[in-house]
Structures are given as structure tokens and as C-alpha cells.
Amino acid sequence: MEATFDVAALVGHHYRVDDYYEVGREKIREYARAVQDFHPVHWSEDAADELGYAGLVAPTTFISIPAMLANRKLFESVITGYDVYVQTDQVFEMHKPVVTGDRLVSDVELASVRRVAGNDLLTIKNTFSDQSGEVVQIMHTTVAGITGESVAEGISDAIERVVMHGIEIPSRATGVTADQSNETTQAPAPILSEVTRTRLPHTAIRFEDLTVGDELPPRTTQLTRGDLVNYAGVAGDANPIHWHDSVATLTGLPDVIAHGMLTMGLGAGFVTGWLGDPGALTRYGVRLSSYTVIDARSVGNVEFTGRIKSLDPETKTAVIVIVAKSAGRKVFGLATATVRLA
Template identity: 70%
Template sequence: MVGYRYRVDDYYEVGREKIREYARAVQDFHPAHWSEAAAADLGYDGLIAPTTFLSTVAMLANRRLLETVMAGYDMFVQTDQVFEMYQPVRTGARLISDVELTGARRVAGKDLLTITNTFTDRAGEVVQIMHTTVVGITGDDVDSGIAEMIDRVIMSGFGAASTMVDASSPDTKPTVAPRLSDYSRTRTPRTSLRFADVAPGTELPARTVKLTRGDLVNYAGVSGDANPIHWHAGIAARAGLPDVIAHGMLTMGLGAGFVTGWLGDPGALTRYGVRLSNYTVIDAAASGSVEFSGRIKSVDPDTRSAVVVIVAKSAGRKIFGLATADVRLA
């Protein structure tokens, strides 16, 4: 299966209200995601999307891969995610998605599969590359009745194909060979602190985020991740979970906002990687929470950049096994 790749026929157009909708879902209230004037103050010509926004586009782009080449699995559990940012994702961008199965390995009797999404703009410049590693789960690993139960509760029409433009439209294809944009690595960041203000060991202000079942349902709708283990207690139990759990990508979105809120300029984050080690359980009768903390691991004076190590805990358990963010500073 490794090496199977395709380009999605249709482009994805980034909408102003979709950016706001997603920012609300991941509780990221940085003004650059909400106000054109605030974004302009940072040098952007429109709202910019939160760091993990394109995970929603990948959900659409990857459907063909999941339903054909990877159809032998009944469920997927996310384990690792890496975002490489080359340009901020801005309102009005028309992005072309390339999908490739780039890795497969077997660990402790489980298949770990890596999907790489490359998002390119109409000028042929790569805006973002995303690597997602999932564990493929078969019927032998879960309750035998779970598939039938999911069919009874999953939203109607989920998975139905949609075509918005003709695949032959020139807008669906880059005009030149794709190349990595250097925008995010050459632009002068407008961060709220300067490189001289940080050093290895510098701690970020801690943040605690509350999550309810309503937040999970909202994120499922906004992101397109309709897996019922995030909102249906019965199916979560059939899957061997103690209760409904938060989406891994939701907790990653919260973690990215924790870092960019400290930075002051969301476009100054150039790489974000998270390995999930545990889950956030959300009880029906009470809200859950995720506590974020972070510190500077290393700095690079040549590029005026730093690596931030992020710790996320829920109910006393670390939910991020390893999480880092590469940032640039003014």
C-alpha cells in the first residue's frame, strides 16, 4: 500500500466564517482569527486560520484512501500528528490536496499507517504539509457488534461524495511544479516578545481549558470527524473506552492555541508535532479539562527561533507523550 497517492479533483476554498467556526471549536480566540483589522496589524491580508485548521480539509481529502486502499480496517485511532507550516492559511485561499500513504509498520501486532497531506496554492507553492499516523483497528480488536451499532447512529449521508467544480477546471491544478513557500521562514514575525526575552528553560504561562460533551459534538460537526466514540457512550464502551473521549485533534488544536496565544503572532509557528499517549475522558454529568504548560527547550540565534516543549494533562494523566512547537521570534 505504501506509495499509493492521488490528487483530489476539487480545490478547497478557505472561508472567512469557517475560520471563525473552527477557531471557536478549538477555543482559540486570538484576534487574527476573528478580525481583519487585527490580522492586518500583524501584516496579513485577511483572517488567518488556526494552526490545525487544515486537518478538517484532510478529513475530506483522505476519504478515498480510507475507503479503498485502507478499507480492510474497521476503525482508526490517531497516534501522531505533525504540521509543517510554510504559509499561514488565509481567507480566500484555494488549496489543492495531494494525499499519499507514506509509511506502514507493525508494532505489537498493530498496523501503524502514516498519511501525508500536501496542500498547495494556485501559484504552485506548498502552504502546509501534514503527516498523520494512525493505528488500523480490525473487527478482532473491538466488540463484534460495534459496526452495526455505528451504522444505526452515524449521521445520515456521511461519506457521500460531493463535487463542487469540474475536475478539468484549471483552478484545481497548480500552474507550476509545487515548491515549498519560504514565506513563514523569511517573514519578520510580529510576536509579542523578542528573541532576547527567551532562553532555554523559559516557561510559558499555564492554561487550563474546560471541555464538555457539547464541545465534542460541536467539534465533530465543524471538523467532519464523526467518529461516535467522541459523543456516544455506548459505542465508546464497545470500543473498550471508559467513556466518551475528546478528539485527539481537538486537544492538539487547544495546544496550538496555547502556544500561539503566548507568541502573539500565530503565523510565527512553523512546525507543530504531537504524539498522543492518553485520552481526555468527558463525563456526561461533568465537564473535563486539559491543563497546558510549556517551556523553551532550545534556541537558535541564527534564525531567531526556539523549540517549545508542551505538556498536556487531563485528570492527572499526560495526554501528550511528546509535543513540540518550532517558533520564530521578533
């Protein structure tokens, strides 16, 4: 069923979040643990210093934490009228490593709306700048807004009974809230940092040692319900489909599923662990095609493999195709990482 409002008319809607998000040393460690990323630069200042970083380096998908906070107003008071949002695509563009002490400010923009298979696909663009005014990362999130017959009756009441206090549940009301003084129809031009593309990468892999078709060492990660609950708390994702059986069933899922962003975080760590220098990753894009089911009585597995798709000798960059599978299903429909090499 189509939404009862013209969401396409909101394309270009933009606001800058009033407050900054300060990147904490222990928060980086918490998040690295949640996505099972044990690269030393996320844990040790000495290891980070050896690679030329001013503090602990945040994992690739860490930026999703301040993005969730920044986007809350968009989903609660601007893009309204949907019953459920389902994440479909995610792109991270890295312009400068995020490190301990960074104060990140987010510009939020509804970048596009497309109608596919009866659902609205909405792309939200988050542009994160640090205290110097330079853009450190740009994140593009695409979600499907679902209404009507695709959603079981009573799901809103079920979510309200189990979700933690202090979390607003999006309503079916339409319209934009009255206080939009810091909102415009056009986002300002960003000042892009060039640090990620100009610093000398300290990768464990040399460009000269790679050929197209080379495969990365495979990695299998395990996930339990405890891992999902931990990630939900660390990342601030309160969606009960990741920890509550009944709510997951009401949304049409076979069981509780892992967060798409958690799976992406595992995939990013798979690449940067091989790479040896997380700050040498310049772009990471994932299209989700399925999900990882986590049964309460067993451990779920996600198997990651990768291969070199292309090499650019002029820039010493490589594009890696990543495959993630769980229980025989492809979790990533299309996933690529662009990396710089020594």
C-alpha cells in the same frame, strides 16, 4: 490479529483531490471558536492586517478539515480491511499562513506502514498547495489500523445506527476501486513556499528575552459534551466515540473522549496565544499517549504547560516542549512547537 491484506504494498500510493477547498471567513471563525482560540487574527480583518496578513488567519490545525475530506477516498476504497482507526501521531509543517480566500488543493500519499505491537501504523501525508501553486502546509497523520479481537463484535452495526447520513462507513473489503485515473505510485515534487520562514514575525516575545528552561504561562481549558459535538460538526469528524456512550464502550473506551485533533488545536492555541503571532509557528508535532474523558455529568479539564527546550540565535527560533494533562494523565506523550521570534 493481523490484517488479511498486504497494506505495505500500497506505500507510495498517491492521488490529487479533484476539487479545491476554499477557506471561508466564517469557517475560520467557527473553527477558532471550536478550539477556543480567540487570537484577534482569527476574528478581525483589522487585527490580521496589522500583522501583515491579507485576511483572517486560520488556526494551526484548521488544515485538518480539508485533510479529512481529502483522505476519505483513501480510507473508504484504498486502505480497507480494518475495523477501527486510532490516531497516534500528528505533525504540521507550516510553509505559508492559510488565510481567507485560499483555494487549497491536496495531494494525498500513503507515506509509510510499520507494524508495532501487533497493529499496523499507517502514516498519511497531505500536501496542501494554494492557488499560486505554492505549498502552504504539509500534514503527516499516523493512525493504527486495528482488526479482530481488539474490537467488540457488532461495532460496525452500532456505528451505522448512529452516524449521520451521507457518511460512508469503511468496509472490510479489500482492493482498490476501479477508477484510479488520477492516482500514481509517486507524488510530484512540491513547490515549497518560504513565507513562514522569511516574513518578519510580529511576536509579543522577543528572542533576546528567552533562555532555555523558561516556562510558558500555564493554561487550563474546559470541555463539555457540547464542545465535542460542536467540534465534530465544525471539523467534519463524525466518529461517534466522541459523543455516543455505547459506541465508545464498544471500542474499549471508559467513556466518550475528546477528539485528539481538538486537544491538539487547544495546544496550538496555547502556544500561539503566548507567541502573539500565529504565523510565526513553523512546526507543530504531537504524539498522543492518552485521551481526555468527558463525562456527561461534569466538565473535563485539559491543563497545558510548556517550556523552552532549545534556542537557535542564528535563525531566532525556539523549540517549545508542550505538556497536556487531563485527570492526572498525560494526553501528549511528546509534543513540540518550533517558533520564530522577533
